[in-house]
Amino acid sequence: MNNMINFEGIEIEQELLERTNPIFNTARMTLFQLAAAGHDDAKDVVQKLNLTREDTQDSKTVKADEDDLFINSVVMEVRYFTNGKIAKESGFTEVDLPCGFTPRAIEFAKSGKKFVGMDLPATINEVEPAIMSLLDEEQKKLVNFEGVDATNYQSLKSAFDKIEGEVCITTEGLLMYLTDSEMDVLCDNIKKILAEHGGYWITLDPEMPFLYLLIVKSFYGERTREIMWQSKYRIDDKSDVNAIENTITISVRGDVQENMKNAMNYIKSKGFKLERLPYADHVPEFKSLENANPKIVAQIREGFKRICIWKITVDESVNVDISDVGAESFNADASIDGDRLNLVLSGNLDTLSAPELLANYEKIKKDNTLNSVFIDCSKLEYVSSAGLRVLLIMQNDCEDGVIMKSCNETVIGDLSNTDIEIL
Template sequence: MKECRLLLLAISMVWGGCCFFLGTNPVMAAETLETVEQVEMEENTYAVSDTAYLNLDWLAGAGNEDAATILKLIGNRTIAVDSSLPDFKRISNMNQTLRRINYDALNLYCLAHGYTEIMELGCGYSPRGIYMCERGKNYTGCDFASVIRDMRKLTSYLTPQEKAFLHYKMAGVTSGTEMQQASQEIKAPVCMVAEGLWMFLGNEEKKKALSNIKMILDAKGGCFITTDFSFKEYGWNVAEALYPGHGEAIMDETMELYDVVSRDDTGSKIFKSPQEAEKFIKSCNLQVQRVPLIFGNYEMDPNNCLSDEQEHQLLNVLAEHYLWVITSDSKKPQM
C-alpha cells in the first residue's frame, strides 16, 4: 500500500514536471495532485474503519453481546487479516481476552468514579455507547465520518429514553475545532476515554491530541483514561498468561497484523517505554497517574474457556498499573 502511494506520488510529480516543461495549463497538474490526496484520504478512512472493525470482531469473539449486535448492524466485511500467520489462533485468543479486559476496565473506572459524562476519542465501533446509555450515562463517541455514519444507525436498537443519552460526533482527535464542537454540550466533569488509538498517531499528532484533551479538561474538569501507553507490556503480559513462553512472538505478530490492517507502521509510533510516554505527556502540561486495571472482584472466565492457571495469571494482570489517568494541571478529576 505504501509502495502504491509512492507510485501515485511519483506519477503526479512527473506529470506536473511535464506540464511545466510543455507549458500546459498548471490546473491539470493541480487536479492530479488533488486526486492523489483524495486517494490517500480514502485509504486512511478505510484503514481507520478496518482497524475499528477488527477490534470489534475480537470483542464480539470474547462474548460481548453488544459488540455482536454492532457487527450485525454494520454487516460482514472482508479485511486484510492473514489467518495463515503461525500463531493466528493464539493471536486471536490473546486479543479477544485483551479487548474484553480492557473494555471492562475502562467502563468500570468511569462507573466507580461517578462520571455521568463519557467522551470516547477514536471510538470506532465500540459498544461502549450502548453500555453507558443503558446505565443512564451520557456518552459522546468521536471519530471520522465513515465510522460515525455507521454508529448513528445504532439508535434503532435503543429505547427512546436510552437514545437521549447517546451522541456521535464527527471529530478527529487532532482537530481542535472539531474536538471543541464535539464537547460543547458535555456537562462537567467528563471522563474521556480512548482505546487502541495512540499507536496510530505520530509524535506531532500526539501533541495536538493531548493539547485538545487538555483544552477540554481545562474547560470541563475530569480526566482522560487509556491503557494505550502500556500496550506493549500489557499485551505481552496477557499473552504470557495464556501461552507461557510465547508472549513475545504473539505480540510481534499482533503488531504485524495491525500494520497490515491499518496500512501503517504502528511499531514506529508506540512509545518505547512507559517512562518515555509519561515524560511526553507531562511535557504537554498534563499530569499522569498509573493505577491497577481493575479493583475488586472481576469475572475473568465468563465463558469457561480458561484453565485454572490461565485464570490465575490473568487475575494477576488486573493488579498491574496499566490504566493511565491523565489530568490537567488546573483541574483535578472527580474522585
C-alpha cells in the first residue's frame, strides 16, 4: 500500500463517543424516569447533570406523553429497586453493568457497601463526576467507576482485576439492546469473570417484556398495544437500536412458552445454571404506586408472582478458560489509493475501538477526496453494534460505499441486514 496513514494521536471527543453509540441516551432517559417516580437521589443526579424532560424523554420524532412517562417511571422503579435489593442481600461487591446514570452508587455508599459501576466510556465520563460530587470522602472510598465494553473481555478483566472476592453482577436494561452475536460474547465474558471471582449474575431483562405488559395492561387495558408500541418506537428512535430482538429477551408475541423455553435453553447452553426468582418475593413498596388505585396495585402485585428475576451461576461441570484473550486488541492500518481508502482491521471493532476508527476516518476524509472504502477483514474477529454504526457512517458518506473482504462468519452475520458489499 502507498501513502500509509498513522492512526495514533487523535483525541476522541465526547460528541464522537455519543455518535458511535447513541444507546447511552436511554441511560439519561431511565434516570429521569426514576426521578419522576419520586427517588430523591435520582433527582439530585438529574439536577447535577442539568437534564430536562424534553432532552431525556423525547426522541427525534416522538414526544413522550404523560401516560408514557408514568408507565416507564413505574417500570423503572420496579426493576431498579428489585435489582438493588437482591444485590445488597448477596453480601458481595455489587458490579452494575451497565450502571447508566442511576444513583445506585449513592445508595450503596450511604449504606456502607462497595459498588462498582461499569458502562460505556461516554456514560462514565458524565456520571462519575456527578455521583462523586454527591458523596462525602468516606463514601467515595466505597465507589469506583470503570469505562468498559461488556463485549470486550480485556476491558472487563482489567476492571474486575481491581475487585477482591465474590461479585454480584447486575445487568439492568442491557440485554434487549444486544444482537445475538453480542449476547454470545457477553455470556462468555461473564462466565469467565464469575469462574475467576465467584458469585452470580442477576438480571431482570429476559422477562422484562412481561413486566412491562403487566403494568401497562393493569393501568390502561384496551390501550395496552398502542402505548407499548409507542414506547418501543420512541426508545428505538432514541437509542438507534431495535430493542428486544434477540433470543434471551422473551417476546410476548407468538408462542410465549416456546420463547421462554428457548431463552432458558440458551443461557444453559452457554455454561450457566439458572434459578428463576419470583418478583413477588423481592419487590419493596414503590413511591410511584402510592397514589394509584388499590385494586390496580393489588393486580400488579399478584402478577409479580408469575414474573421472575434470573439468578445465573457458572455450571461447575463446564470447563471455563479464564486466560487472557490477546486477539481482541484492535488495530487498523490505512492507506490512500487515489480516491479510495484502504483499511486493514484486526481484533474487535467494538464500543472502545469504533470511536477511534471514526475519528481517524473523518480526519482522513477532511484531508482527502474519498469515494470508497475497501476493508481487509481477514484479521477482524468481531463487529459490535457500535462498530457497525461506524461502518454504515462510512457507507453513507462515500459515493461508492464500503467493500469488505475476507470476513469471518460472525462478521458476515453482523452485516447481513446492511447494503455493505462483501467479497
